[in-house]
Amino acid sequence: MLSTMQDVPLTVTRILVHGALVHGKAQVITWTGDGEPQRRTFRDVALRSTQLANALHEELGVEEGQVVGSLMWNNCEHLEAYLAVPSMGAVLHTLNLRLPADQLTWIVNHAADRVIIVNGSLLPLLAPLLPLLTSVEHVVVAGPGDRSVLDGCRAAVHDYEELIEGRPTRYPWPVTDERRAAALCYTSGTTGDPKGVAYSHRSIYLHSMQINSMEGFCLSARDTLLPVVPMFHANAWGTPHAAFMGGASILMPDRFLQPAPLADMIESVRPTLSAAVPTIWQGLLSELDARPRDVSSLREVYIGGSTCPPSLMRAFEERHGIRVVHAWGMTELSPLGSVAHPPGGLTAEEEWPYRVSQGRFPASVEYRLTAADGGLVPWDGSSVGELEVRGPWIAGAYFGGADGEPFRPEDKFTPDGWLKTGDVGAISEDGFLTLTDRAKDVIKSGGEWISSVELENHLMAHPDVAEAAVVAVPDEKWGERPLATVVLKDGTGVDYETLRAFLAERIAHWQLPERWALIEEVPKTSVGKFDKKVIRRRYADGELDVTQLDPSGA
Amino acid sequence: MLSTMQDVPLTVTRILVHGALVHGKAQVITWTGDGEPQRRTFRDVALRSTQLANALHEELGVEEGQVVGSLMWNNCEHLEAYLAVPSMGAVLHTLNLRLPADQLTWIVNHAADRVIIVNGSLLPLLAPLLPLLTSVEHVVVAGPGDRSVLDGCRAAVHDYEELIEGRPTRYPWPVTDERRAAALCYTSGTTGDPKGVAYSHRSIYLHSMQINSMEGFCLSARDTLLPVVPMFHANAWGTPHAAFMGGASILMPDRFLQPAPLADMIESVRPTLSAAVPTIWQGLLSELDARPRDVSSLREVYIGGSTCPPSLMRAFEERHGIRVVHAWGMTELSPLGSVAHPPGGLTAEEEWPYRVSQGRFPASVEYRLTAADGGLVPWDGSSVGELEVRGPWIAGAYFGGADGEPFRPEDKFTPDGWLKTGDVGAISEDGFLTLTDRAKDVIKSGGEWISSVELENHLMAHPDVAEAAVVAVPDEKWGERPLATVVLKDGTGVDYETLRAFLAERIAHWQLPERWALIEEVPKTSVGKFDKKVIRRRYADGELDVTQLDPSGA
Incomplete structure (x- = not known):
């Protein structure tokens, strides 16, 4: 039996129109670093988005299905592109300004961006790449910055404000199939080329509803949101779309992501809710210790991107009365994920084990x-x-x-x-x-999994061990077995049997490594993480001096 | 460009499976009137729902697309039917037990219900109708009640518990198109036959997300919900689906909807959130005045169905610390509608004008x-x-x-x-x-609308007027004009000119009625509302003694 309900698509266009009409008085406040922040109402943002759509279509010839790139900080113009480009049936490709130049070039060419909207402050990053960006016909520059670096470039250059000025404030928004692409974001794994995720109108709409739910970020028209997480990173965790849908004002930090200006803008604009990775909060905590500001407006901050140390969560709560909520996601998940809201009926202390977990997932x-x-x-x-x-x-x-x-x-x-x-x-x-x-x-040993992280943590708890990295190496009998590579502290000397005995008191016998090697230093990636593929390669190439102990127990 | 997102349908099946797995410890608590309430975990409810689906399919031959009726109070078995029937691809038709017998018969036949699940306590209502229900082959009786009234009926009679006992706790749930019908509810207008609304899996899923959002009822896994609004009335405003999706425990009042047992169950089970029409809350308020109970567990109650007097909202807030939230909806809207959450940044007094409105609508x-x-x-x-x-x-x-x-x-x-x-x-x-x-x-006069309710309220504010009803009557020049029918208080006598002058101080001149009639009493419907169609008919039939004053102003 067919239902009798209306067949209305879930689209970004609906978010744009709803935000403008029903939450027209809510504000987008962009920090400018000096003097007054820029303030625009949702109604103005929507009108400017509509003008942008008209400009992109009339002047730049952007058609449905084409790709418009954005190389921008979190600011009002970026939000205007967020709303305008998908609503006109085109696809917004948010470019990660922290990517190496070759990867940035690769993804712009791969997605065939016809237009790039870029912040003036990011022109020094874009200009050298432009000759390599074969599909880009137009560059639209928003905000202050030296335009002269674009002199002589092949693409046509436009000023954002001049481009939209005087354009119509109505647009014949197409009725879009909710499964069409609305936005494109590349995820850069550690191996292989970056991979594009094409979010649909449907996925963005449903995800926005989730952010505004009690299982999400509990965001509402009574909030002012400070999205510190970049809008080029999984749509700033979907929070700008959700805020526009639900009428939460938005404080945009633009390029001022250092602890001092963040503390200043919180004190000045008084946001109620924020979202960022742990590093940002760690920096803000130190900044507030050094130079206190009034951050009492914040009721909750959402932390994701990597696991948040419980000590950081407790510090914010105890010293600043701000509840830190742990969340987990991935670019491929829009990016939410799980949120660590504890169950009801618990004391504050009983809540902690739930709050430091990655949380629970919603029905979707x-x-x-x-x-x-x-x-x-x-x-x-x-x-x-x-x-x-x-x-x-x-x-x-x-x-x-x-x-x-x-x-x-x-x-x-x-x-x-x-x-x-x-x-x-x-x-x-x-x-x-x-x-x-x-x-x-993880080491996949005879159908069981051994946690390399757990082995490393135990090894590094030994007083003579400076660093330890454990990797999986091939094993004829078990498929894989752990190889323990250890960096000893200066002036110490332990033998492997002692270390293995130390481990044996802490983990199951079948998990104990048989293969051991001393190394001078654990190789690291550019962001300081253990680079285990280097260790695995050195092992495969026979570069490590491996001692094999008698198999024990297993 | 097509998106790369997964094409996963939004279905009631997902709500069932998610609630069972992730919120398996949440509870459905059904009030029994004496002794301990019945308690089942979401996990048990889901297992029993699965057994019910197997029973309906294996034993009763229910196929996808067929209609299963429910004539039930708010209780756990009704929720099991809510989850099982749509998940197996059939359609649950909730029957309004307050409908007149002829309408109930009409809608069961119109929807072609093959099965009716009925509470034992409602058998006296169903039994006399059964001979007229031509499509009904099976009656499934849940809960206590005298089954003998069904003796000799044409349909096969089953006991709910016996029917599901020992059935498999797995079911090959079909992958359902989200636009297929999941539930059926008839709305009875004042004119014509009842009209069926066939909710889809998609509409129920999206509506559940909305109830759990900050713009909805802010329902979460930390709540216990008391849905007083019947599950046969627009799915109890969608709250049971939402609760199962989000993990809120549910306190089901069953047939105990009188103020005294409601107060008892609130004190005993301590729900945090409730939903009902104003009459229920008015009754509860009087009950609590007469015999105080501890209702402090309730943080918010949602009121809809008809406009809630502000005095009632204030009374709950001031005397019991319970925030009353006004909402508006219709069966055709699933039923939400608007919710009167005020904007942020206001004082409690400034919030009132927003809170007594019907509120704002969400993006959907x-x-x-x-x-x-x-x-x-x-x-x-x-x-x-x-x-x-x-x-x-x-x-x-x-x-x-x-x-x-x-x-x-x-x-x-x-x-x-x-x-x-x-x-x-x-x-x-x-x-x-x-x-x-x-x-x-409303009176459509020359392209403008005149509010009959406003005119009535002003007239009834006159010290000599007991009641007044204003209706539209045809007018050659203006299309329609107001006719004021007035009931005077005993022993008073005013002339129409005086009343018109009284109105003239309060409304625009062009809205003033020219036609006036004294009547002995305003005719009322069975639920006590002004029955204006009777007045219009009396006017058309020339039964009223109408005085026509000189047109004034317009």
């Missing part, structure tokens, strides 16, 4: 753990497996492979269409997720 | 006011028009007309597909709706 994110042997892992709080997810705002493929078709790499998608997150952890009976490892860092 | 409900001449009415807080709405959980047609096809009566749907709510009001600049009249009660 189905989740399961898969064991090394492919079987499902029970939700008992201790059995571990790789996290796989499924749902209407989760990627089911990547954008445009070699032949232009969506592609589904085997290491990223299961045959039945679930996304493999590459994260390993356990889920409690009541659905709370605790992640322990990246899948590539 | 597009709304507009249409004037008598068909033009759009500006959102200026004073211009009035008929409210029209559009969105993914709003009916676009009614279920099965004479030929079985969906039908779209002209007085209910605009040519461009919007639902005409039949309500008249104004919308403020920031989107807050204030309803003033039913469309059929």
Whole structure:
């Protein structure tokens, strides 16, 4: 039986029109670093978005399905592009300004951006790349910055304000199929080319509803949101769309992401809710210790991107009365994910184990753990497996492979269409997720998984060990076994048997490494993480001096 | 460009599975009137729902697309039917047990219910109708009640518990198109046959997300919900689906809807949130005055169904610390509607004008006011028009007309597909709706609308007037003009000119009635509302002694 309900699509256009009409008085406040911040009402933002759409279509010839890039900070003009470009049926490609130049070039060419809207302050980054960006015909410059660096470039150059000025404030928004692409964001893994995720109107709309829900960020028209997480990073966790949908004012930090201006803008504009990675909050905490500001307007801050140290969460709560909420997500998940809201009826202390977990998923994110042997892992709080997810705002493929078709790499998608997150952890009976490892860092030994992170933490707790990295190496009998590489503290000398005995008191016998090697330093990536693929390669190349102990126990 | 997101449907099945897995410890608590309430976890409810689906399919032969009726109070078994029937691809038809017998018979036959699940306590209502219910092959009786009244009936009779006992706790849930019907609810207008609204999986899913949002009822896993509004009335405002989706425990009042047991169950089970019509809250307030109970667990109650007197809202807040939130909806809207959450940054007193309005609509409900001449009415807080709405959980047609096809009566749907709510009001600049009249009660005079309710309120403020009803009557020059019918208080005698002068100080001159009649009593409907169609008919039949004053001003 067919229902009798209206068939109305879920689109970014609806978010634009609704925000303008119903929440027209809410504000977008962009920090300018000196003097008064720039303030525009949602109504003005929507009118300017409409003018932008007209300009892109009339003047630059942008058609439905074409790609418009943005190389911008978090500011009002970026939000205008967020709303205008998808609403006119085109696709907004947010460019990560922190990517290496070659990757940035690669993704602009891969997505075939016809236009790039760029902040003036980022022109020094864009200008040298322009000759390599084969599809880019127009550059639109927003905000202050020296335009002369673009002199002589092949693309036509426009000033954002001049381009939109006097354009019509109405646009014949197309009725868009909710499954069409609205926005494009590339995720840069550690291996291979960046992979594009093409968010749909449907996924953005549903995700916005989720952010505004009690299981999400509890964002409402009574809030002012400070999105510190960049708008080029999974749509600033979807918060600008959600704020415009729900009528929350938005404080945009622009390029002022250092602790001091962040503290200044919080004191001055008084946001109620914020979202950022732990590093930002760590920096803000130190800044407030050094030079106190009134940050009492903040009721909650959402932390994600990497695991937040519980000490940081407690520090914010105890010293500033700000509740820190842990969340987990990925670009492929729009990016939400799980949120660590504890169950009801608990004391503050009882809430902590739930709050430091990755949290629970909403109904729209189905989740399961898969064991090394492919079987499902029970939700008992201790059995571990790789996290796989499924749902209407989760990627089911990547954008445009070699032949232009969506592609589904085997290491990223299961045959039945679930996304493999590459994260390993356990889920409690009541659905709370605790992640322990990246899948590539666990050792798959005889159908069981051994956590390299756990082994490393135990080894580094030994008084003579400076650093330790554990990696999986091939083993004929078990498939994989752990190799422990250890950096000793200066002037110390322990033997492997002692270290293994130390471990044996802390972990199961079958998890104990047989292979050991001393190294001078653990190789690191550019952001300071252990670079385990270097260790694995050195082992494969026979460069390590490996001692093999008698297999013990297993 | 197509997106790369997964194409996962929004279904009731997802709500069922998610609630069972992630919120398995939440509870459904059904009040039993004596002794301990019945308690089941979401996990148990989901298992029993699955057994019910197996029973309906295996034993009763229910197939996808067929209709299963429920004639039940708010209790756990009704929730099990809510989850099981749509998940197996069938349609749950909730039967309004307060309908007259002939209407109940009509809708069961119209929807072709094959099965009716009925509470034992409601058998005296169902038994006499059964011989007339031509499509009903099976009756499933849940809960206590004398089954002997069914002796000799044509349909097969089953006991709910015996039927589901021992059935498999797995079911091969079909992958359902989200636009298929999941539930069916008839709305009984004052004229014509009842009209069926067939909710889709999509509409129920999106509506549930909205109830759990900050713009909705802010319902979460930290709540215990008490839905007093019946589950046969627009799915209890969608709250049971939302609670199961978000993990809120549910206190089901079953048939104990009188003020005394409601107060008892609130004190005993301590719900945090409730939803009901104003009459319920008025009764509860009096009950608490007469015999105080501890109702401090309630943080918010949502009131809808009819306009809530501000005095009632204030009384709950001041005497019991419970915040009353006004909401508006219709069966055709799933039923939400607008919610009167005030904007941020206001004092408690400044919030009141917003809180006594009908509130604002979320992004998924597009709304507009249409004037008598068909033009759009500006959102200026004073211009009035008929409210029209559009969105993914709003009916676009009614279920099965004479030929079985969906039908779209002209007085209910605009040519461009919007639902005409039949309500008249104004919308403020920031989107807050204030309803003033039913469309059929406004007087369309020369392209302007005159509020009969406003005229009545002013007339009834005159010290000599006991009651007054104003209706539209045909007028050659203006299309329609108001007729004022007045009931004087005993022993008083005023002339019409005096009353008109009294009105003239309060309303615009062109709104003043020329036609006046004294009547002995305003005719009322069975629920005590003014029955204006009786007055209009008496006027048309020449039964009223009408005095025509000189036209004034207009």
